Amino acid sequence: MTPLSQLLPGQFGKLASLNPERAVDQRLMALGLLPGMALKLVRKAPLGDPLAIEFGGQVVSLRLAEAESLIVDVSADCPIQRPRRP
Amino acid sequence: MSASPDILAVALVGNPNTGKSTLFNALTGMRQRVGNYPGVTVARKSGTCDLGDGQKVELVDLPGLYSLAAASPDEQVVTDALAGKIEGERVPDVIVLVADATNLLRNLFLASQLAELERPVVLVLNQIDVARAQGLRIDPAQLSARLGGVPVVLASAWQGEGVPEVRLAIAEAARARRLLPRVEWPANIATALAELTRVVAADTGRPISAAEAQRLLFDTSPALPERLGWSAAQRDPVIRAAREQVRRSGFNPLAAEPLVHYARLRKALEGVVLEGAGKAGRTAAVDRLLLHRVIGPLLFAGIMLGLFAAVFWLAKFPMEWIQHGVDVIKGVVAPPLDAYPMLQSLLTDGIIGGVGAFLAFLPQILILFLFVGILEDSGYMARAAFIMDRLFSWCGLNGKSFVPMLSGFACAIPGLLSTRTIEDPKARLATAFVVPFMSCSARFPIYALMCAAFIGPLHGPGWESVVMVGMHCVGLLFAVPTAFVLTRYVLKVKPQPFVLELPRYQMPKPRDVLWRMWQNAAEFVSKAGTVIFAITIIVWALSYFPRDASVAARIKAANPTVAEEVVKAQVQAAYVEQSYMGRFGKAVQPVFDPLGFDWKITVGVLASFPAREVIVSTLGVTYSVGEGAKADSRHLRQAMQDAKWSEGPRAGRPIFSLAAVLSLMVFFALCSQCGPTIATLAQETGGWKWAAGSFVYMTALAWVVATLVYQGVSRIS
Numbered sequence: 001m002t003p004l005s006q007l008l009p010g011q012f013g014k015l016a017s018l019n020p021e022r023a024v025d026q027r028l029m030a031l032g033l034l035p036g037m038a039l040k041l042v043r044k045a046p047l048g049d050p051l052a053i054e055f056g057g058q059v060v061s062l063r064l065a066e067a068e069s070l071i072v073d074v075s076a077d078c079p080i081q082r083p084r085r086p
Numbered sequence: 087m088s089a090s091p092d093i094l095a096v097a098l099v100g101n102p103n104t105g106k107s108t109l110f111n112a113l114t115g116m117r118q119r120v121g122n123y124p125g126v127t128v129a130r131k132s133g134t135c136d137l138g139d140g141q142k143v144e145l146v147d148l149p150g151l152y153s154l155a156a157a158s159p160d161e162q163v164v165t166d167a168l169a170g171k172i173e174g175e176r177v178p179d180v181i182v183l184v185a186d187a188t189n190l191l192r193n194l195f196l197a198s199q200l201a202e203l204e205r206p207v208v209l210v211l212n213q214i215d216v217a218r219a220q221g222l223r224i225d226p227a228q229l230s231a232r233l234g235g236v237p238v239v240l241a242s243a244w245q246g247e248g249v250p251e252v253r254l255a256i257a258e259a260a261r262a263r264r265l266l267p268r269v270e271w272p273a274n275i276a277t278a279l280a281e282l283t284r285v286v287a288a289d290t291g292r293p294i295s296a297a298e299a300q301r302l303l304f305d306t307s308p309a310l311p312e313r314l315g316w317s318a319a320q321r322d323p324v325i326r327a328a329r330e331q332v333r334r335s336g337f338n339p340l341a342a343e344p345l346v347h348y349a350r351l352r353k354a355l356e357g358v359v360l361e362g363a364g365k366a367g368r369t370a371a372v373d374r375l376l377l378h379r380v381i382g383p384l385l386f387a388g389i390m391l392g393l394f395a396a397v398f399w400l401a402k403f404p405m406e407w408i409q410h411g412v413d414v415i416k417g418v419v420a421p422p423l424d425a426y427p428m429l430q431s432l433l434t435d436g437i438i439g440g441v442g443a444f445l446a447f448l449p450q451i452l453i454l455f456l457f458v459g460i461l462e463d464s465g466y467m468a469r470a471a472f473i474m475d476r477l478f479s480w481c482g483l484n485g486k487s488f489v490p491m492l493s494g495f496a497c498a499i500p501g502l503l504s505t506r507t508i509e510d511p512k513a514r515l516a517t518a519f520v521v522p523f524m525s526c527s528a529r530f531p532i533y534a535l536m537c538a539a540f541i542g543p544l545h546g547p548g549w550e551s552v553v554m555v556g557m558h559c560v561g562l563l564f565a566v567p568t569a570f571v572l573t574r575y576v577l578k579v580k581p582q583p584f585v586l587e588l589p590r591y592q593m594p595k596p597r598d599v600l601w602r603m604w605q606n607a608a609e610f611v612s613k614a615g616t617v618i619f620a621i622t623i624i625v626w627a628l629s630y631f632p633r634d635a636s637v638a639a640r641i642k643a644a645n646p647t648v649a650e651e652v653v654k655a656q657v658q659a660a661y662v663e664q665s666y667m668g669r670f671g672k673a674v675q676p677v678f679d680p681l682g683f684d685w686k687i688t689v690g691v692l693a694s695f696p697a698r699e700v701i702v703s704t705l706g707v708t709y710s711v712g713e714g715a716k717a718d719s720r721h722l723r724q725a726m727q728d729a730k731w732s733e734g735p736r737a738g739r740p741i742f743s744l745a746a747v748l749s750l751m752v753f754f755a756l757c758s759q760c761g762p763t764i765a766t767l768a769q770e771t772g773g774w775k776w777a778a779g780s781f782v783y784m785t786a787l788a789w790v791v792a793t794l795v796y797q798g799v800s801r802i803s
Contacts, residue, residue, distance in 0.1 A: 030153035046380075
């Protein structure tokens with residue numbers, strides 16, 4: 001279990017949990033990032049912040065501080081290495 | 087949808103980056119209108135669409151959004167417009183939902199929410215060409231069957247594919263009035279919603295819709311309850327109890343909505359979208375280059391430098407043509423009016439001069455909007471925000487503040503208009519507040535005049551360039567701390583997370599880009615044009631009247647042997663000196679004395695408050711070298727170099743000392759001297775409060791900093 005903010009570029013896993021109280025997490029849920037969803041940290045911006053993550057066939061940017069509440073299970077058996085649309 | 091009630095009102099809704107605006111342009115052609123929603127700074131785009139059978143409908147292009155949860159002003163407008171809660175807007179008869187065919191699941195989340203509104207819907211699966219290239223096969227008939235029989239159209243608005251079918255589908259939807267099936271809420275959530283609906287009606291005396299009840303239950307935004315007049319004391323215990331009820335069915339109340347909708351959509355899409363062999367597209371590969379740690383920022387700097395160069399140098403040529411044209415027109419209009427000097431002056435100096443000065447900015451603005459449009463439609467703008475965000479986030483702005491601030495270096499008005507792309511209201515307001523600090527091109531002439539007349543000759547061309555570049559940075563230097571203080575201590579708005587989709591790269595459609603450039607330019611002309619025109623006339627009148635003929639007669643009598651040109655310039659200077667503007671300038675000169683300004687500079691500064699570029703021609707008049715002085719005028723430079731204090735402790739010393747030259751430039755760098763900027767700021771921030779605040783703050787800051795510069799440099803040198 002690793003916070004998304006500590007993932008390395010290229011690392012992927014399944015979203016284990018998030019915090020629905022936070023506005024960021026509410027936005028991401030509306031985009032389809034729900035527990036169980038496969039996701040990948042595509043890259044960090046040149047200055048190290050924000051991050052670009054890929055899930056459900058889309059790439060979304062969010063700030064490092066906003067990524068803390070997203071907990072990723074990197075050991076999960078991820079059927080897709082590059083998460084694609086379902 | 088203010089048009090006549092007998093034609094259908096249709097709303098275009100969808101996620102950002104789905105090609106919604108391209109479809110809107112394809113459906114309406116040139117029959118479009120751009121306005122504003124009352125009380126908010128969200129643009130309202132509408133147009134007339136022919137359904138193909140002669141029937142016409144009024145089509146409104148609503149801002150793009152991912153969810154009906156109304157967090158930003160844009161989202162609020164969509165939610166309100168669809169519910170018919172905006173004054174003068176009709177409830178849409180048909181909703182056209184534009185979805186990106188390559189990512190149906192996410193796009194249909196909005197459709198699933200819209201079902202609660204119980205309006206007839208047309209579902210357009212746009213960008214179907216891209217989906218096909220990716221190997222996706224979508225069965226529209228099966229999807230329609232799963233979604234209550236609403237028309238489903240496969241389209242590629244970019245290619246023009248499916249557009250006629252969309253027209254037919256709108257007509258069919260209006261006729262058959264099929265609705266999207268509403269989601270089946272788990273029992274506890276359904277009970278909580280019913281209870282909420284009942285209590286709101288009892289507390290406020292107003293019945294609410296099912297969609298509104300859901301917003302109250304699932305959203306943390308207070309916007310809706312406040313509009314319903316449901317006080318915090320009344321609602322807090324009720325909403326808490328309703329959420330407790332939701333929790334009992336095993337759902338977190340703030341996650342229940344997406345969980346239920348997405349679970350339902352996954353089922354609805356089973357077997358509808360088939361993945362076959364296809365190419366993944368080049369976006370990921372392009373991003374590896376454009377977002378590379380080293381190459382990315384370099385390319386970014388190159389692109390922005392190119393944009394900046396285009397705005398400055400490409401626009402120079404049409405600007406010169408316009409200025410030349412204005413001079414030609416003046417030359418034609420003036421001679422027949424020699425017998426009516428007042429009319430002649432009003433027409434040439436007031437009206438033609440004012441319109442010309444304003445039109446000269448237009449090329450810059452057109453080029454700026456063209457490039458911004460290309461960057462936006464191609465998908466690069468989101469990457470630019472991604473690269474720049476870290477540099478802006480620490481002072482409360484975000485990556486999207488970059489383009490408005492860069493635009494501000496050409497002209498603050500397009501910069502202010504482009505703050506609309508910033509979703510976060512706090513960052514939007516703070517960005518709008520600091521855009522006028524950027525060194526716009528109207529500040530250039532005074533820098534050029536001062537550097538060429540004083541810095542260059544006295545300290546060499548090297549220092550001239552240093553001062554020139556330095557002056558362009560002064561504003562930025564003060565803008566950043568201003569934004570920091572503003573977002574941290576003054577603005578009480580809750581900041582929004584910076585969640586930004588990095589969309590697929592796409593070739594911009596020339597028609598869309600040109601059309602938007604035209605609309606933005608038209609908005610600029612109608613907005614800034616009228617303000618500039620009005621204030622030009624007022625300034626003209628203040629510096630023209632009173633005009634006692636004896637003044638001219640006395641000067642002519644005293645200088646019988648002097649060349650006519652010189653006498654004319656002297657007469658003009660004398661008139662300005664005794665005009666209302668001149669008298670006022672002399673009266674307030676003590677205020678500007680600590681900055682090292684004499685009464686002539688003071689008159690120039692006062693006359694420049696409506697539009698700062700006026701300073702050079704005003705100095706030309708007050709320093710008796712005649713009107714129409716340009717920054718490169720040799721006579722004006724000479725006159726200023728020779729100018730000396732005639733009285734007081736500095737008598738006999740040059741007025742334009744190094745201290746005064748620097749103080750004057752710094753004053754112009756920071757002072758709020760632009761009527762149209764103030765007017766646009768008022769419009770974009772939704773009231774005069776921020777516009778007045780900006781004026782007072784910038785002017786006071788300019789006075790203080792210029793005083794420090796003058797006093798400091800005077801002591802040292």
